[in-house]
Amino acid sequence: MKNDRLLKALFREPVDQTPVWIMRQAGRYLPEYRAIRQKAGDFLTLCQTPELACEVTLQPLRRFPLDAAIIFSDILTIPDAMGLGLSIEEGKGPVFAKPIRDTAAIDNLAVPDPESETGYVMEAIRLVRRELDGAVPLIGFSGSPWTLATYMVEGGSSREFTRIKTLMFDEPGAAHRLLDTLSKSVTAYLNAQIAAGAQAVMLFDTWGGVLSPRGYRAFSLHYMQRILEGLDRNRDNATVPVILFTKGGGGWLEDIAASGCDAVGLDWTVDIGEARSRIGHRVALQGNLDPSVLYASPHCIRDEVASILDKYGDGPGHVFNLGHGIHPKINPDHVTAMVDAVHEISRTRLNTMTSAPKQRSR
Amino acid sequence: MKNDRLLKALFREPVDQTPVWIMRQAGRYLPEYRAIRQKAGDFLTLCQTPELACEVTLQPLRRFPLDAAIIFSDILTIPDAMGLGLSIEEGKGPVFAKPIRDTAAIDNLAVPDPESETGYVMEAIRLVRRELDGAVPLIGFSGSPWTLATYMVEGGSSREFTRIKTLMFDEPGAAHRLLDTLSKSVTAYLNAQIAAGAQAVMLFDTWGGVLSPRGYRAFSLHYMQRILEGLDRNRDNATVPVILFTKGGGGWLEDIAASGCDAVGLDWTVDIGEARSRIGHRVALQGNLDPSVLYASPHCIRDEVASILDKYGDGPGHVFNLGHGIHPKINPDHVTAMVDAVHEISRTRLNTMTSAPKQRSR
Numbered sequence: 001m002k003n004d005r006l007l008k009a010l011f012r013e014p015v016d017q018t019p020v021w022i023m024r025q026a027g028r029y030l031p032e033y034r035a036i037r038q039k040a041g042d043f044l045t046l047c048q049t050p051e052l053a054c055e056v057t058l059q060p061l062r063r064f065p066l067d068a069a070i071i072f073s074d075i076l077t078i079p080d081a082m083g084l085g086l087s088i089e090e091g092k093g094p095v096f097a098k099p100i101r102d103t104a105a106i107d108n109l110a111v112p113d114p115e116s117e118t119g120y121v122m123e124a125i126r127l128v129r130r131e132l133d134g135a136v137p138l139i140g141f142s143g144s145p146w147t148l149a150t151y152m153v154e155g156g157s158s159r160e161f162t163r164i165k166t167l168m169f170d171e172p173g174a175a176h177r178l179l180d181t182l183s184k185s186v187t188a189y190l191n192a193q194i195a196a197g198a199q200a201v202m203l204f205d206t207w208g209g210v211l212s213p214r215g216y217r218a219f220s221l222h223y224m225q226r227i228l229e230g231l232d233r234n235r236d237n238a239t240v241p242v243i244l245f246t247k248g249g250g251g252w253l254e255d256i257a258a259s260g261c262d263a264v265g266l267d268w269t270v271d272i273g274e275a276r277s278r279i280g281h282r283v284a285l286q287g288n289l290d291p292s293v294l295y296a297s298p299h300c301i302r303d304e305v306a307s308i309l310d311k312y313g314d315g316p317g318h319v320f321n322l323g324h325g326i327h328p329k330i331n332p333d334h335v336t337a338m339v340d341a342v343h344e345i346s347r348t349r350l351n352t353m354t355s356a357p358k359q360r361s362r
Numbered sequence: 363m364k365n366d367r368l369l370k371a372l373f374r375e376p377v378d379q380t381p382v383w384i385m386r387q388a389g390r391y392l393p394e395y396r397a398i399r400q401k402a403g404d405f406l407t408l409c410q411t412p413e414l415a416c417e418v419t420l421q422p423l424r425r426f427p428l429d430a431a432i433i434f435s436d437i438l439t440i441p442d443a444m445g446l447g448l449s450i451e452e453g454k455g456p457v458f459a460k461p462i463r464d465t466a467a468i469d470n471l472a473v474p475d476p477e478s479e480t481g482y483v484m485e486a487i488r489l490v491r492r493e494l495d496g497a498v499p500l501i502g503f504s505g506s507p508w509t510l511a512t513y514m515v516e517g518g519s520s521r522e523f524t525r526i527k528t529l530m531f532d533e534p535g536a537a538h539r540l541l542d543t544l545s546k547s548v549t550a551y552l553n554a555q556i557a558a559g560a561q562a563v564m565l566f567d568t569w570g571g572v573l574s575p576r577g578y579r580a581f582s583l584h585y586m587q588r589i590l591e592g593l594d595r596n597r598d599n600a601t602v603p604v605i606l607f608t609k610g611g612g613g614w615l616e617d618i619a620a621s622g623c624d625a626v627g628l629d630w631t632v633d634i635g636e637a638r639s640r641i642g643h644r645v646a647l648q649g650n651l652d653p654s655v656l657y658a659s660p661h662c663i664r665d666e667v668a669s670i671l672d673k674y675g676d677g678p679g680h681v682f683n684l685g686h687g688i689h690p691k692i693n694p695d696h697v698t699a700m701v702d703a704v705h706e707i708s709r710t711r712l713n714t715m716t717s718a719p720k721q722r723s724r
Contacts, residue, residue: 160689162657169658169666213633214650214669235412251632271575271615290574295524296531302533309578327522 001134005179006068010200010241010263010284012317018346019067020159020339021139025060026072026324030332032059043088045253046076053124057138058131063332064339065151068136068200070130073192074120075143075204079152092156099155103174111185114192115204121189122196131196140198142190144205144246145227146183149175161210168219175219183223187230191283192238194232202243202265203227209248216252221259228260243286247324250275257283268323273311278297284317293321294330298337320346363496368430372603372625372646373563375681380671380708382701383431383501387422388434389421392694394421405450409436415486419500420493425694426701430498430547430562431490433555435483437505437566437695441514441548444472454518461517467508467511473547476554483551484558491559502560504551506567506608507544508582511537515588523572530581537581545585549592556594556602564605564627565589571610590622605648609686612637634675646679651700653684656692660699667703668671671711682708 001007005019027033033056040046047053057072076094080086085097101104114121126257128138143151151157153164153237168175190201208220224244244256245265257279266275266287275285293304305320312318320342326335363369367381389395395418402408402703409415438456442448447459462468477484492502497624505513513519515526530537552563570582586606595602606618607627619641628637628649637647655666667682674680682704687695 160654162654162689162691165652165654169655169662209631212630214634215652248610248631253633268574269571269610273574290527290577292522292524292527293531295528300531327524329524 001137003067003136003348006137006139006319007200007238007241009317009319010243011239012281012284012315014316014350016350017343018318018320018350020320020342021066021068021070022060022326023070023322025064025066025070026056026330027326028157029326029330029335030059032063043052044074044086047072047077048120050120050123050127053120054127054131057124057128061132061136061158064335065343066136066339069132070139070141070202071121071125071128071198073124073141075141075147075206076123076151078112078142078182080150080188082109082152082185082241083119094151094236095156096152099343100178101154101173103163103177103272106178106181110183111188113183114189116191118189118192122192125193125196125198137199138197139200139202140190140193140196141171141202141204142186142193144187144203144208144220145152145179145223147203147204147206148182148186148209149178150207150210152178153231154311161207167224168215177225179219183226183230185228190227191230194235197229198240198241199238200241201231202245203261205244205246205249208246213252216246216249217255220246221252221255224261225259241284243319244285263317265321266323272308272318273313276312276315281315281317284319285312286319287323288323289321291324291327293332294322294326294334296334298334301337302341302345306345309342309345314349363499365429365498368499368501368681369562369600369603371679371681372605373601374643374646374677376678376712379680379705380680380712382401382704383428383430383432384422384684384688384697385432385684387426387428387432388418389688390690391688391692391697392421392425394425400594406436406448409434409439410482410486412482412489415482416489416493417619419486421488423494423498426697427705428498428701430501431494432501432564433483433487433509434505435503436525437509437568438501438513439480439483440474440504440544440551441510443479444471444514444547446514453705456513457518458514462515462540465533465539468536468540468543471540471543473543473550476551480551480554481660484554486539487555487560487718488529488560499560499561501564501605502555502557502558503566504548504562504583505554505586506565506570507541507548508570508573509566509568510544510548511540512569512572514540523569530577541581541585545588546592552589553592553594556597560602561600562603562605563593564607565623567606567608567611570608577592578608578611578615582608583614583617586623587621590694603646605681607648615641625679625681627683628685633673634680635671638674638677643677643679643707647674648681648683650685651683653686653689654698656684656688656700658696660696663696664703664707667700668707671704671707 009019010016053072089095149350150164241262243263244261247267250270263284263286268288268290272288367377370377371381415434465502512526603624605625606623609629612632625646625648630650630652634650
């Protein structure tokens with residue numbers, strides 16, 4: 001691989017500059033994405049057409065010197081494969097035609113076969129790997145069981161999570177059966193992505209942060225741990241690192257770090273320096289710039305990048321990223337400012353580090 | 363005062379049972395509220411008509427044996443008094459006709475005179491005090507400067523806080539001037555509420571949790587501290603306790619507790635037992651039931667109440683509450699289940715505590 005900084009950093013090995021990628025880096029803020037999206041018609045057609053998914057996966061890499069690609073897809077492919085009928089409504093987000101409305105529906109769910117029922121994702125991964133030709137690693141991903149369950153039971157996005165929480169409190173047995181089926185499905189899905197060529201995988205627990213600490217451990221983290229135990233992380237004489245990201249999970253970083261993952265994703269509400277001292281050196285950290293910083297001026301963006309690099313300090317194991325997905329109205333030039341700042345500032349820092357002992361020994 | 367459990371608990375004095383009140387306890391989940399609201403026409407008319415505000419403030423106390431009243435009002439009275447033109451749109455939330463769109467608008471803001479420009483709040487407080495006749499204490503409140511600023515700059519509710527964060531990052535001087543004016547306004551406003559009869563006051567920092575740790579300290583907590591310094595907390599030979607609540611502030615509890623407040627409000631994403639051990643015995647804690655628990659069965663509600671009381675433990679200084687405002691579709695019978703559970707379970711616990719040493723000494 002020509003640029004393996006991401007994998008090195010995820011395994012806490014030294015790098016010459018801090019690797020950076022961006023959650024939702026292939027997306028609406030890019031005019032070239034909007035052009036291809038308009039031609040395709042809708043978001044799901046893009047996801048489900050491997051050639052188009054491959055193309056938009058590669059778009060941000062042509063524009064910015066990013067250190068990773070992430071397969072263009074959606075977190076709700078599994079419930080769609082389970083027959084819930086996913087559509088994405090403009091301005092409203094994902095909607096399921098057949099949401100889970102009773103425990104019978106939970107007991108009727110089957111674990112989808114990844115290659116036959118979400119084969120378009122695997123095919124897109126194979127295409128991207130071929131196109132990348134070892135330039136940077138390709139990240140695969142899935143939604144966490146809890147996050148998938150919230151959409152499946154609520155029928156779409158939610159503010160208060162009334163239905164899933166009522167299920168959780170009143171019928172915990174049924175909630176656990178749903179999460180069990182989902183964790184088996186996610187395990188099979190990510191193993192298929194690894195087999196197809198994903199060189200790192202990430203679990204997006206977008207809604208774990210709406211739970212209480214006890215609820216989080218029992219209904220979200222527990223099932224992510226089962227996935228981590230079930231992943232076949234060894235492929236082609238390499239180990240596939242796993243990143244676990246719970247938005248709003250800043251209170252539970254120690255638990256997340258002990259889950260068996262290789263890296264913990266951080267949103268912007270935690271100080272990355274404090275996160276590192278709380279977690280110690282067990283895992284790498286990914287994050288944690290507030291996505292809103294990208295609305296600010298390039299000068300300000302550079303300051304905020306420097307602040308995060310400073311707080312992380314000199315140790316290995318930092319993957320720079322936003323603390324959540326990039327917003328659709330960001331100016332791509334501001335992304336350039338961020339990526340360049342990460343590389344330039346970290347390279348200077350890391351080179352100073354390497355040369356400092358020599359100077360002292362003179 | 364007939365029932366002073368709330369004030370005792372806020373000052374960490376022993377009580378016979380844990381006091382409980384509910385954020386937004388006067389609200390849409392009550393049919394008697396919906397009836398008066400329909401007659402009044404809209405939410406702001408209710409807030410701005412002291413007799414109606416008094417009536418809805420008292421409604422939940424007639425139904426449930428709550429240990430406090432909280433004045434029925436809105437957090438956005440101050441920006442409205444500043445001339446921004448508040449309206450509440452059904453299903454959309456608060457909207458300002460004249461939001462802050464440039465720094466000139468910030469520099470033109472004046473600190474409103476609380477009695478002449480938000481006199482309806484003070485008059486409602488005086489009415490409620492007369493009606494309560496010492497039954498339970500009356501809580502006054504305000505939005506925090508940061509929270510008010512988000513609405514004023516965004517023009518209403520927000521998901522991504524684009525405008526206020528761009529202001530904060532790109533023009534920090536202007537953001538600080540806005541927050542300075544707001545902290546002076548909130549100080550005057552809460553002092554007027556105390557003079558009118560509020561026996562405890564609460565700062566609602568609804569959106570402090572969308573900031574980074576550094577941003578929170580500089581743009582939200584700092585200004586709440588200035589308010590705490592400026593409050594005249596001594597009235598009628600009694601001290602008026604102050605509760606500070608930052609939703610999503612679980613990562614910064616130590617800082618909040620050191621701000622000079624008497625009690626820290628907790629949402630449901632922190633464990634109240636861990637919060638207590640992190641904070642120590644400096645302040646009381648208020649919270650922290652997930653509002654969604656009230657969708658569950660009364661049996662489940664009782665279990666969740668017991669769990670929070672267990673985690674808080676035997677020390678003084680707990681005010682039971684939800685971790686955020688009650689949802690509009692909650693069944694009032696479930697509120698009864700919660701309030702009764704808090705009183706019954708805590709009374710048994712606290713009595714066991716008191717009698718235990720006697721049994722040992724026999």
